[in-house]
Every structure is written in structure tokens, then in C-alpha cells.
Amino acid sequence: MIEDEWWAATADRRLTVQRCRACGHAQHYPRELCTGCGGTDLEFTEVSGHGTVDSFTVVHRAPSPAFQAPYVLARVRLAEGPILLTHLTGPGPWACDEPVRVGWRPLPDGRHLPVFEKDA
Incomplete structure (x- = not known):
């Protein structure tokens, strides 16, 4: 699979x-x-991990027991342009246009989920 x-x-x-x-x-x-x-000649390139909060919401009712509410779901626009749907971690309050940087949440299979925190 491509991903x-x-x-x-x-x-x-x-x-x-x-x-x-x-x-x-x-x-x-x-x-x-x-x-x-529309081209098909694509490659994966590493990015800086810096971006800004484009939009966010605080989820107070988790969709399943696998999620612990409250949590902050956000769109982060990377410095390189693309937008990621992600979680914001760390203390609030949060605001749009806030600078953030990538952090990592470990997954049971050895991969990590990119999450974002305030960029000092």
C-alpha cells in the first residue's frame, strides 16, 4: 500500500x-x-516538523473507549505546505495560527503517531 x-x-x-x-x-x-x-512520479521527503495550527476543536465525548477525552483534534499546516489532521498535546489554551512542532506518540507495533505541541 502507498502509505x-x-x-x-x-x-x-x-x-x-x-x-x-x-x-x-x-x-x-x-x-x-x-x-x-496529476503526475505519478512521487517520492517521500522528510520535512522539518514545524507548522501552524490551521483549525482545531476540543473533543469532550470520545467516539469509543479507545480515546480518552478531552483531547484536541487539529489541522496543522506544515512549513512545507501540506496539512495534517492530528492531535495537539501539552497545555492549552490553543489558538489558530499558533506555531507548533512535531512530537511522537508510540504505537504498540513500533510505529509512532505524529502529534504536535507548542513551538517555543
């Missing part, structure tokens, strides 16, 4: 996005086609 390479990078705590070799467009989530030009 396997992305998840493999998280095992090493590396945040990657797809970049189109034809037009240079960066995108996330992984896809078969470039959303900029």
Missing part, C-alpha cells in the same frame, strides 16, 4: 510528505497521483 512507506518512516520518528518530481508539489496524505499536476 506503508510513510508509516515505516514514523518508526524512526521521521515525518515525511509526498513530493512530486515533475512539479515539486508537496502533499499529505499519501496518494497515487499528485494533487498539483
Whole structure:
């Protein structure tokens, strides 16, 4: 599957996005086609892990027992352009346009989930 390479990078705590070799467009989530030009010559490139909060919400009622409420669900625009749907961690309050940096939440299988915290 196309996203396997992305998840493999998280095992090493590396945040990657797809970049189109034809037009240079960066995108996330992984896809078969470039959303900029429709090309298929895509590669995964490591990004800085810095970004800004684009939008967020505090979830008070978890959708299942697997999630412990409250938690902050957010869209983070990476410095390189793509937007990630993620969790914000650490103390609030949160605000749109707040600078953030990637942190990592370990998963049971050795991969890590990218989460974001305030960037000092």
C-alpha cells in the first residue's frame, strides 16, 4: 500500500510528505497521483516538523473507549505546505495560527503517531 512507506518512516520518528518530481508539489496524505499536476512520479521527503495550527476543536465525548477525552483534534499546516489532521498535546489554551512542532506518540507495533505541541 502507498502509505506503508510513510508509516515505516514514523518508526524512526521521521515525518515525511509526498513530493512530486515533475512539479515539486508537496502533499499529505499519501496518494497515487499528485494533487498539483496529476503526475505519478512521487517520492517521500522528510520535512522539518514545524507548522501552524490551521483549525482545531476540543473533543469532550470520545467516539469509543479507545480515546480518552478531552483531547484536541487539529489541522496543522506544515512549513512545507501540506496539512495534517492530528492531535495537539501539552497545555492549552490553543489558538489558530499558533506555531507548533512535531512530537511522537508510540504505537504498540513500533510505529509512532505524529502529534504536535507548542513551538517555543
